[in-house]
Amino acid sequence: MRYERIRPGRFLDRPNRFIAHVEVDGTVQVCHVKNTGRCKELLRPGATVYVEGAAPGSARKTQFDLVAVEKGPLLINLDSQAPNRAAGEFLRAGGLFGPPALVRPETKWGTSRFDFYVEAGGQKIFVEVKGVTLEQDGLALFPDAPTQRGVRHLEELAACLQQGYRAAALFVIQMKGVRAFAPNEETHPAFAAALRSARDAGVALYAMDCRVQPDCMELDAPVPILL
Known part of the structure; x- marks a missing residue:
């Protein structure tokens, strides 16, 4: 990107x-x-x-x-469009799920619209991407402000599982050098609770840092998730 x-x-x-x-x-x-x-x-x-x-x-x-x-x-x-652009490149290159047969952005399911729909390895997967720019003492945090929309996305991902889809939330950390990722419990406890509920329901959670230069950004390495 x-x-x-x-x-x-x-x-x-x-x-x-x-x-x-x-x-x-x-x-x-x-x-x-x-x-x-x-x-x-x-x-x-x-x-x-x-x-x-x-x-x-x-x-x-x-x-x-x-x-x-x-x-x-x-x-x-800081570009809020960059995480989706970089995630699209990563998924098309076989990131997370292996070589894909299909990567389709902005895909509607029921009343929801997810960032990506992926078909790979015989599986059908909905992926929601969240960009992370907040860092405190080496910890990447999301969100930096309350987000009911983010809570709804997690609930909708969990609902997909009931119809045989896989579902994943991908947190794109828009920097390099953090030690871990965690939900920002202090800013929005409901989002932290929804993230734990989604994990327990079977939604796959991923956090990836990025190699960032002034003129480019690309997903790089997994980061531990602290729940």
Whole structure:
């Protein structure tokens, strides 16, 4: 998963969840933030960030997208679309389930819509992907804000099992260097409870870290899950 026209910048402020002011090449630019989460622990004044320039001739109102930030020794991808893009590449390459016969994104089942439907090894599998950008003391945590939508996704994955499908939740940790992943019990205890219930029902849980560069991100290695 690769970006074009990447440039470093210095984060200044974030007037709202959609835009940020970033100093790029000595000029203050209004940048689109590709993550509507809070990210308060990441987007601090003076932080080194990386932005992707718009395509030449673009009529966009903002000419840059903010896609990554440095947090101490960590380089963290902030793009909320990146986990699905990287997970799609990983699944198509045979990650998690072996060489697939089919990988289909955004697949509807009943009243639900899951990130991926995979057929591999004679099995039919629904996969829901969650991007993780919150890190505390080497622990990757999700969510960074309460998410009833996330709870619903876990419940719906468990429901798929009753009709013979496999189901999996894949947490894509958008950085390298964490020791483990855990649900953010303090921020949303209901999500932590739903994750444990999904595990007990038979939903497969995966957490993968990523190799991150300013201009790319790819899934790399499994990370222990602490429930």
